[in-house]
Amino acid sequence: MWATLLLPLDADDTIDFVRLEAQLDHLTKAGVDGLYVHGTAGEFQTLTEGEYDRINDLLAARTDLPFQIGASHPSAQLQLDRVRRAAALRPSAIQVILPDWLPLSAGEALAFLDRVAQAAGGVPLVLYNPPHAKTQVWPEQLTDLARAVPALIGLKSAGGDAEWFARARESGLSLFVPGHFLASMTPLGADGSYSNVAALSPAGSVRWYELIEADHRAALDVERRIAEFFAGHIAPLQARGLSNPALDKFLAAVGGWADAGTRVRWPMAFADPELVGPARVTAQRLLPELDEGNW
Structure with missing residues (x-):
């Protein structure tokens, strides 16, 4: 169960690093297995290179937990440069996406990952493929990539059905799936999650993961109630066009553990803070197992 840093933003879209440090300190004590930065929830595509480096330096300096750094960027060239700089901090792994303006052929995807692995200098890679x-x-392509690029150790994706997992397991990679599906996907072959449930409640997500291992039937009931909460308070925001970063920040606001706010960077829209209170009431009713004393 891995948790991410969320960008606390002031009204002018600048990052409040004091609040970011407080968030990092909370996550370090929450019991999660590791921390990561610069996934979708971290709004990686909006960062300047100076902001990117400052967040990386903060993470590396302030936690003893395993940590992963996302080097993702729509540009292959800028992503490669981020990989080099991230690798210098010796994270547990570096997360990358395939360059994202045009679709890549299988050969182009392999060429990209091969050069990224060289730039990473021995730091393992996780492919983020949302x-x-x-x-x-x-x-099948995942298996080919894993065989050709030994540095590739994991996949971060939406997962799939039993057939998808059976085929994906042949790659030998660790398979990480969305947090709110972890109980149902673990028996199929999921290894863990870079978790949106941790955005709602870092310590609660750890307790739920422990329940998945100890009492799967009970864990599935928690997943059912997470889905009920999402249907009532997250799906309507999705239907209005809010992005995944906006949804994750809304979850953190509902959880009350982080002072990250609901604002995401321009031009993306964000949730009205007035919606947090009603959602918290529902979370208190449906998900008492996830409460870490902030609701």
């Missing part, structure tokens, strides 16, 4: 990626990597 449903909205221009280039979708299917299980």
Whole structure:
């Protein structure tokens, strides 16, 4: 169960690093297995290179937990440069996406990952391949990539059904899936999550993961209630066009553990803070197992 840093933004879209440090300190004590930065929830595509480096330096200096750094960027060239700089901090792994303006052929995807692995200098790679990626990597291609690029150790994706997992497991990679599906996907072959449930409640997500291992039936009931909460308070925001970063920040505001706010960077829209209170009431009712004393 891995948790991400969320950008606390002031009204002018600048990052409040004091609040970011407080968030990092909370996550370090929450019991999660590791921390990561610069995924979708971290709004990586909006960062200047100076902001990118400052967040990386903060993470590396202030946590003893395993940590991963996302080097993702729509540009292959800028992404390669981020990989080099991230590798110098010796993270547990570096997360990358396939360049995202045009779809890549299988050969182009392999050429990209091969050069990224060289730039990473021995730091392992995790391929982030969400449903909205221009280039979708299917299980058979994933196996080919894993064999050709030994540095590739994991996949961060939406997962799939039993057949998808059976084929994806042949790659030998660790398969990480969305947090709110972790209980149902673990028996299929999921290894863990870079978790949106941790955005709602870092310590609660850890307790839920422990429940998945100890009492799967009970854990599935928690997942059912997470889905009920999402249907009532997250799906309407999705239907209005809010992005995944906006949804994750809304979850953190509902959880009350982080002072990250609901604002995401221009031009993306964000949730009205007035919606946090009603959602918190529902979370208190449906998900008492996830409360870490902030609701």
